Amino acid sequence: MTSKLVLVVEDDPGLREAVVDTMSLSEYQCIEADSAEQALVILNQRKVDMVVTDVQMGAMSGLTLLKNIKANWPQLPVLIMTAYATIDDAVQAMKDGACNYIAKPFAPQVLLNMIDQYMPLEKVEVNRPIAEDISSQKLLQLAEKVAQTDASVMILGPSGSGKEVLSRYIHDNSPRKEQPFIAINCAAIPENMLEATLFGYEKGAFTGALNACPGKFEQAQGGTILLDEITEMDLGLQAKILRVIQEREVERLGSRKIINLDVRVLATSNRQLKQVVAQGRFREDLYYRLNVFPLTWLPLSQRKGDIIPLTEAIVRKYCAGETVSVDAGARQKLLSYSWPGNVRELDNVIQRALILKSSAEICAQDLLIDEDDIIASSDATDDVASNEDNLGAELKQQEFQIILDALKACDGSRKDVAERLGISARTLRYKLAKMRESGIELPA
Numbered sequence: 450m451t452s453k454l455v456l457v458v459e460d461d462p463g464l465r466e467a468v469v470d471t472m473s474l475s476e477y478q479c480i481e482a483d484s485a486e487q488a489l490v491i492l493n494q495r496k497v498d499m500v501v502t503d504v505q506m507g508a509m510s511g512l513t514l515l516k517n518i519k520a521n522w523p524q525l526p527v528l529i530m531t532a533y534a535t536i537d538d539a540v541q542a543m544k545d546g547a548c549n550y551i552a553k554p555f556a557p558q559v560l561l562n563m564i565d566q567y568m569p570l571e572k573v574e575v576n577r578p579i580a581e582d583i584s585s586q587k588l589l590q591l592a593e594k595v596a597q598t599d600a601s602v603m604i605l606g607p608s609g610s611g612k613e614v615l616s617r618y619i620h621d622n623s624p625r626k627e628q629p630f631i632a633i634n635c636a637a638i639p640e641n642m643l644e645a646t647l648f649g650y651e652k653g654a655f656t657g658a659l660n661a662c663p664g665k666f667e668q669a670q671g672g673t674i675l676l677d678e679i680t681e682m683d684l685g686l687q688a689k690i691l692r693v694i695q696e697r698e699v700e701r702l703g704s705r706k707i708i709n710l711d712v713r714v715l716a717t718s719n720r721q722l723k724q725v726v727a728q729g730r731f732r733e734d735l736y737y738r739l740n741v742f743p744l745t746w747l748p749l750s751q752r753k754g755d756i757i758p759l760t761e762a763i764v765r766k767y768c769a770g771e772t773v774s775v776d777a778g779a780r781q782k783l784l785s786y787s788w789p790g791n792v793r794e795l796d797n798v799i800q801r802a803l804i805l806k807s808s809a810e811i812c813a814q815d816l817l818i819d820e821d822d823i824i825a826s827s828d829a830t831d832d833v834a835s836n837e838d839n840l841g842a843e844l845k846q847q848e849f850q851i852i853l854d855a856l857k858a859c860d861g862s863r864k865d866v867a868e869r870l871g872i873s874a875r876t877l878r879y880k881l882a883k884m885r886e887s888g889i890e891l892p893a
Contacts, residue, residue: 458488458502471557485509504531519546556657558642582754596622606746609793612717620673628672636681654703680718749788763799778813
């Protein structure tokens with residue numbers, strides 16, 4: 450999913466860090482400001498999708514910042530948070546254009562749901578996904594046919610292959626295209642928060658639930674909901690999802706009121722579904738309910754006809770108004786690489802190349818590709834390749850065990866694990882995804 454950028458304005462470093470950590474649970478990107486004055490400097494320098502600000506700060510208060518934002522960026526949503534929760538402040542903030550008002554202390558889920566509720570919807574491009582390879586063209590033809598129905602669709606494929614892009618394409622070509630498309634990454638939200646996010650909750654349903662909040666199913670009413678990486682969901686919640694899909698109704702947490710649903714369900718997974726079902730980690734009845742019409746994006750390495758067209762599209766995306774070409778040597782290097790990270794990795798490689806290029810043309814030396822994967826994709830002899838594969842498998846298992854040990858030592862904290870191992874949070878997420886694909890159980 451495309452990350453949204455949230456500006457967090459809070460003069461207390463501890464509270465600011467806590468809010469940013471909470472945002473990361475839903476894969477929001479954050480930029481921090483320790484004062485209203487600094488926030489205005491940032492807003493004049495870059496575009497953000499939402500502002501979350503404290504009220505009581507230094508020389509300029511959050512309410513003054515709010516007025517300034519509405520005067521200069523009237524469409525930018527601003528969420529006010531404060532420990533000084535008075536009716537007068539709340540009313541004034543709403544009058545001045547705040548999208549809502551949240552009183553500290555608050556539960557992380559309450560903040561995330563409020564941000565989800567007021568975050569501007571991403572504009573969905575109606576153009577066809579890049580599909581020049583014959584396998585991709587056949588897949589889109591199937592997607593266009595199933596889009597005209599209300600059948601549940603299970604989209605399979607490795608991480609980064611474009612499963613959400615295909616989901617959006619199905620929605621955009623369906624009779625529901627004018628209605629909401631709501632996507633939720635089931636792997637990115639902790640289990641104890643996922644149920645409330647999906648089904649919604651009433652005021653007082655749990656500690657910190659100061660206001661009622663609709664769930665993702667309600668938000669998708671009349672449209673489509675995408676359950677991204679659904680196989681990462683625990684079995685108990687799978688049973689509840691099954692009931693919602695079967696009965697076409699939902700109850701918020703803390704409520705007995707039944708809400709009838711008119712929602713189409715799409716789901717994605719990067720796992721071998723039949724294998725996960727056989728292992729008892731995914732409900733067989735839910736599998737059959739969702740797998741009415743399965744579609745599979747192949748790994749990028751198996752649809753080489755898409756690589757150069759995708760590259761050209763990525764170049765256009767990041768070079769608006771500038772003409773940049775890709776020379777023959779760079780094209781050959783792109784086509785000979787194995788792309789373990791698929792389209793997402795290709796996007797990263799091209800972004801780096803655009804920074805490094807010394808002319809209006811991307812050359813082979815501008816493409817910084819992981820050396821290990823270059824070796825893996827080279828034309829070595831079968832014997833040498835076999836020896837390298839065996840060694841690589843052993844090293845990978847050792848690496849996975851080190852990560853598992855670190856997860857246990859850090860009580861599952863991804864942030865602490867990344868710091869302990871000296872790697873970035875992004876690298877850790879990538880390695881954890883690879884571990885899941887290998888069938889390794891990860892601690893919560």
